Amino acid sequence: MKGRGQQHDLTLSQQLLFLKANPTVGGVGTVRANRLTWQVPIQPTALARPYLATVTYQPGQSPDVQIDDPDLEILADGRPLPHVYRDPLRLCLHLPGAREWTARKRIDQTVIPWTYLWLYYFEDWLWSDDWKGDGQHPGDEPEPIRNRARRRAVARS
Amino acid sequence: MNQMLRQPLTDNDIRRRKQIFSILDELGEDLDLTETQFDRARQSYSAVGDWLSGSTDPLLVSVLVYLHGSSALGTAVKPIGRREFDVDLICFCAGIASGISPAVLKAAVGNRLKEHATYVRILEEKKRCWRLNYAGDFHLDLSPTIANPLCINRGELVPDRALKEWHPTNPRAYKILFDDRAALRPTFTGKIIAMQRDEGTVEPFPVREAVKGILRRIVQLLKRHRDVFYENNTEDVAPISIIITTLAMRAYAYCVRRHVFEDEMDVVVETIRMMPHFIGRPTLDGRRGYAILNETTDGENFADNWNKDERRAPAFYAWHARALSDFEALRDAVGQDRLSLNMEHSFGPGVTGRVLGNRINTVSEGRKSGLLSVAPLIGLTTSKVTASTAVPVNTFFGDR
Numbered sequence: 001m002k003g004r005g006q007q008h009d010l011t012l013s014q015q016l017l018f019l020k021a022n023p024t025v026g027g028v029g030t031v032r033a034n035r036l037t038w039q040v041p042i043q044p045t046a047l048a049r050p051y052l053a054t055v056t057y058q059p060g061q062s063p064d065v066q067i068d069d070p071d072l073e074i075l076a077d078g079r080p081l082p083h084v085y086r087d088p089l090r091l092c093l094h095l096p097g098a099r100e101w102t103a104r105k106r107i108d109q110t111v112i113p114w115t116y117l118w119l120y121y122f123e124d125w126l127w128s129d130d131w132k133g134d135g136q137h138p139g140d141e142p143e144p145i146r147n148r149a150r151r152r153a154v155a156r157s
Numbered sequence: 158m159n160q161m162l163r164q165p166l167t168d169n170d171i172r173r174r175k176q177i178f179s180i181l182d183e184l185g186e187d188l189d190l191t192e193t194q195f196d197r198a199r200q201s202y203s204a205v206g207d208w209l210s211g212s213t214d215p216l217l218v219s220v221l222v223y224l225h226g227s228s229a230l231g232t233a234v235k236p237i238g239r240r241e242f243d244v245d246l247i248c249f250c251a252g253i254a255s256g257i258s259p260a261v262l263k264a265a266v267g268n269r270l271k272e273h274a275t276y277v278r279i280l281e282e283k284k285r286c287w288r289l290n291y292a293g294d295f296h297l298d299l300s301p302t303i304a305n306p307l308c309i310n311r312g313e314l315v316p317d318r319a320l321k322e323w324h325p326t327n328p329r330a331y332k333i334l335f336d337d338r339a340a341l342r343p344t345f346t347g348k349i350i351a352m353q354r355d356e357g358t359v360e361p362f363p364v365r366e367a368v369k370g371i372l373r374r375i376v377q378l379l380k381r382h383r384d385v386f387y388e389n390n391t392e393d394v395a396p397i398s399i400i401i402t403t404l405a406m407r408a409y410a411y412c413v414r415r416h417v418f419e420d421e422m423d424v425v426v427e428t429i430r431m432m433p434h435f436i437g438r439p440t441l442d443g444r445r446g447y448a449i450l451n452e453t454t455d456g457e458n459f460a461d462n463w464n465k466d467e468r469r470a471p472a473f474y475a476w477h478a479r480a481l482s483d484f485e486a487l488r489d490a491v492g493q494d495r496l497s498l499n500m501e502h503s504f505g506p507g508v509t510g511r512v513l514g515n516r517i518n519t520v521s522e523g524r525k526s527g528l529l530s531v532a533p534l535i536g537l538t539t540s541k542v543t544a545s546t547a548v549p550v551n552t553f554f555g556d557r
Binding site for chain 1: 492555
């Protein structure tokens with residue numbers, strides 16, 4: 001978005017319109033009391049389960065994504081879920097401060113595809129116990145992702 | 158078949174089951190001889206044939222060495238726990254009358270192989286055949302045969318285990334019959350055809366054309382399932398490959414000629430379900446025995462051992478029941494993790510990890526190169542699809 005300084009933050013109504021208009025995004029939603037809510041069915045691939053997700057968004061915050069159904073923790077069967085925020089349980093889809101998400105970006109073009117991706121790696125993780133989607137956890141050394149993947153691979157072999 | 162009782166498949170079921178078959182197809186390819194291995198085996202066996210033909214031994218005047226067994230049929234499967242494939246060869250000594258002793262002919266072949274500076278070092282004597290060990294790649298098992306004058310189908314005779322008698326066999330006619338049946342194309346219901354037409358250009362991930370046909374994949378997958386099922390069993394009662402192959406090809410031909418199928422997974426499961434119907438139960442010495450006959454020559458019963466060892470028939474039925482329920486579970490799996498788990502149980506962790514790892518890498522590579530998108534009905538895809546939404550770069554974050 002560099003050099004396009006004239007762009008403004010998208011309003012909740014604009015986000016809602018984009019969500020409704022995008023042919024890859026199903027679901028329904030509303031804007032009420034300065035808060036966008038969008039409930040969307042997501043099936044990452046034909047092999048995956050159908051999930052129901054709810055996106056909530058208030059100006060000045062990042063959109064939250066919760067999975068309403070099925071229950072992720074039941075599927076994980078006691079294992080701690082990777083890449084989530086807790087209380088309430090939400091997916092961690094982007095690195096805060098890295099401008100992967102900004103209020104100028106469209107939810108239907110960022111948060112929704114990232115939810116597909118999260119659920120895709122999640123179902124593999126359920127079986128393999130290995131999160132193959134890369135990423136960072138709070139407190140991680142800010143080192144290149146590739147090195148970390150290599151170190152994990154060495155530890156596994 | 159219970160066709161009437163089944164719920165009709167949804168469009169999503171059809172897409173899901175198509176992907177499952179595609180994954181099983183990839184699994185079969187992973188278990189197969191590679192093109193390079195096959196070429197090396199072909200070069201090696203044609204060199205062996207030339208060497209045997211060059212012998213001055215009158216027993217070996219007109220020798221034909223040809224491929225038989227799974228590498229000839231296209232149903233080879235990587236063995237569990239070792240690298241070498243079995244490549245079976247017939248050394249057909251066409252000029253010999255049936256009076257000769259199997260032991261004498263086998264010795265003549267062995268003596269000729271020992272005259273070769275390389276073969277003598279990699280030669281190993283087995284009960285009925287000679288083995289040439291090409292370490293790390295494959296071994297060639299060379300069985301001598303002679304013409305069977307009683308067979309109207311140009312069959313052959315092969316030594317028995319004790320090297321005392323000749324037994325009828327007909328590998329060349331068997332291969333022709335198998336290839337004919339493998340070439341039969343199943344008929345699918347209009348629904349899947351319409352969907353394939355509408356979505357014909359849309360594959361979630363690049364899929365190769367299934368050149369092998371369904372029958373060869375079924376045989377490969379069943380053999381691998383058998384290997385895993387009997388991996389830790391030391392009784393040596395696992396059903397032999399020729400039995401699995403014969404029952405599968407008969408069941409496949411039967412089903413394909415009579416049924417209209419929902420999709421490939423339907424063909425796989427119904428073929429497996431029908432296999433036991435082709436086991437004959439003749440009365441032998443006053444008892445009901447078992448017969449899985451070679452249809453291409455008289456007198457070869459692949460289930461001979463079932464009549465000598467009473468553990469073998471139950472071992473087949475136990476394995477078959479498990480195979481049927483495992484393939485039904487594969488067909489019906491919803492959730493990548495459930496499919497992965499079923500595949501691991503059925504075919505082993507190694508090949509499952511390789512095949513599913515390749516798929517995940519396709520997504521991860523597409524993500525890095527910006528080619529990954531989300532398409533309506535399909536979900537994540539690396540194919541170019543109109544009306545899809547690109548997946549932008551992100552870094553998953555959050556608590557561990």
